[in-house]
Amino acid sequence: MDPAYDPQKVESRWYALWEDAGVFRPEINPGGEPFCIVIPPPNVTGSLHMGHALDQSIQDLIIRRKRMQGYAALWLPGADHAGIATQNVVERELAVEGLTRDDLGREGFIEQVWQWKAMSGGRITEQIRRMGFSTDWTRERFTMDDGLSHAVRTVFVQLYDEGLIYRGNRIINWCPRCRTALSDIEVEHEDSVGELVRIRYPFADGEGGVEVATTRPETMFGDTGVAVHPDDDRYRDLVGRTVVLPLADREIPIVADEAVDSGFGTGAVKVTPAHDPLDFEIGERHGFDPLVAIDEAGMMTELAGSFAGLDRDDARAAVKEALAAAGVLVSVTEHAHSVGHCYRCDTVIEPYLSLQWFVQVAPLVGPALAAVERGEIRFVPKRWENFYRNWMENLRDWTISRQIWWGHRIPAWYCDACDEVIVAMEAPERCGCGSTDLHQDEDVLDTWFSSALFPFSTLGWPEETDDFRTFYPNAALVTGYDIIFFWVARMIKLGLHLTGEKPFPDVVIHGLVRAPDGRKMSKSLNNAVDPLEVAEQQGADALRLALIQAAAAGQDVPYQDEWVEAARRFGNKLWNATRFVIGHIGEGSVAPDGGYPEDPRPEAQWILARLAATVRRVDELLDAYKFSEAYDAAYAFAWSEAFDWYLELAKAPLRDGRDDGTLATLGAVLRDILKLFHPVMPFVTEELWSHLVGEGFIATAAWPTPPVVDEPPGFDMFRDLVVGVRRFRADHGLAPRRELAVGIYDPAGWVTDWWVQQLASIAAVSMEALDAPAEQGHTRIVAGEVQGFISLDGLVDVDAERSRLSKELADLTTVLERSRAKLSNDEFIAKAPEAIIAKERRKVAEMEATVDALTGQIADLG
């Protein structure tokens, strides 16, 4: 073994070996209970970022442990075609060459995207491998592959036949830059201060007019009326009259509508059905035909007269000027509101009237809510269930058509002869009317439509494949809270509807990894940390352990280099502990499982008891998805108990010659520590396993189940005694190995003398068993029922020692008094549980003994 732990070296060789041996395939555990997680599919053209690293570290932790527990564990990898995002990337590439997608044509462009995917799509899978994530690559899927495309068409046809998918002319969110419709959740609202413009629309007959208020004066060319609230006394008499639209010289009516908020602006609203969702509804109620004043590129239409062809922003300024010139601009005031932006390109969204496909969500919502209400699907942490519920209860229909080219083309064909719409799995040859003049819908589906099917489409659905029968429902879903709406909710809705079963029982929600400054990591802020770079420098193992330890309970976690460094040092600790053990027992001499020695010596009993308690605790926490707490416990056990105490203690008998009992205990404990850490540090633990056990993979070894052992109570007294001796030396400026004579008063025989000699510095403590507490000229270390006495002769300043002991006594007395008060409180005795009272009594007894000892000690100092 190399004397130093080198993450790069260790992490380069194992992945291929695991993969070649089929370790990641569920078949590795034939007969095991199935356990499946599907990966939240990353964008095929993207690269791994810190968010993926956290998300996937959690999933691999779950999967690797289940695999070790004997489950047929499947972590199914895949990638998402990410329609708009990928199309934008490829379009940007083309733009560099001065080309647009139109230059290539639809087929040529799609061909280009596939080429791009072939080139860059392998990158993220390489990165997943580099991180050591144990996905079964033989089952890798892509949302645009044949199987998943087939599933998508199947779903579309089924939902259409059921009336849950329909086509309609509605106001949708339009991104003028991407030139496509977006669903409601693809719009990001940002608060901004805009202008509220008041305009007077003069009456068609007679003097005066009505003032309307708008933030978007340029849309006035699409106005079809003015609406007021029916109960608004100011305007009651005006309903039914007609005004003239300024700059357009078109007459429009004043109508009454309940939807108008008479408290807002002037209480009179210009109705522009084609450019505002509320106006669209008002327009429908009053029989207005929508007029499109802004086109799909965000340019003013012919309707805008002399403003036609202007960009909507330029038009706004120009229209205001023209209104002012016409004398109908009443006022312009600041107005805070929020403006929708495209989540892919940040362009201001245009509400736009167009013919789109929708999923009717109302019938899907009931079962999706009920499954959570009944506890069949539970979110961890639970508070995300409210989040899910609140959103689900206020859903509008889902716009699923996108006017882009990269994606699943909508399986609808239109007959040019009779306007028939045919929705089918494959292109029909002829229409019912006999015509063969059919053309397919130009649009593609929302990427999230195919993602929503991921838990089952990846397993072969709609075919009844073995994998589908075995691994559906999945065992759990792990993802960040940022895609609960986009992905989780839709998987639940469609999963329940299409398969009749919940897609998964547990939804494990984690937080987002933030930049060290607490802000969101982003390329534009230049504060993103690349996980692959960290892996190169500190090791993937270190990054993984750090993320797991830092990411508690679904909270966001600011990324800190220090955590990764600490985790790497832990890897080094494992490395060197293993080196030490192997130095004594040789390579490959520890059994892969079991082999817990029945060594009656208290130090062995202690560490085995602690091991069993730790494994039990880690299991409980991991079963409850409390990853960070679980690994805090495992880390503390390994470092602060096994290595700092047991391993140090073991040095004494090993130095004196071979001691099989100690070696067996040491080997079993270290082996189980490696097993506990394998799910988070797969590489280094596998490497160390190859030396320590040298048989099979730790990746497929059995998860530890050490026998439960009682913890010998004296061990804590021993540790207190040793710390006391060490502290005595530190406090008095004595070198750590300065020889000391310590008398031990230990009537019950809790402590073994060589323990103290070993750990209170090798051979530097001469021990003497006392029959009674020593007096004058000694200082006293109180460790429960054990006391240590150190001669002060010529060693220390007695005054300093006295003041140290006095302070200790004073601090302890405060705490003691508090506990005594508690115990003398009748209500506490009456109402507190037995165990708590007993614990408090023990505490008091312990403290009283210590206080007595300290008091005696101070007196002895003279």
Add this chain to the structure above:
RNA sequence: GGGCGCUUAGCUCAGUUGGCAAGAGCGCUUCCCUUACAAGGAAGAAGUCGGGGGUUCGAGUCCCUCAGCGCCCACCA
């Protein structure tokens, strides 16, 4: 306009169903190159758990309230 989260050591954060003599990592102080590890060891300092009120035998943990920070949702013309 609704909803949620956060505020605990110098910094970044843990603290399950109320029982804490409040923890970790990093940083800091002192000592030590003891043949597993100086990427280390030992010892230590450091917190009125955001303010106020309440419930309770008992509150960092529950309730109310105030303040600050952050996030999400929303057809705020």
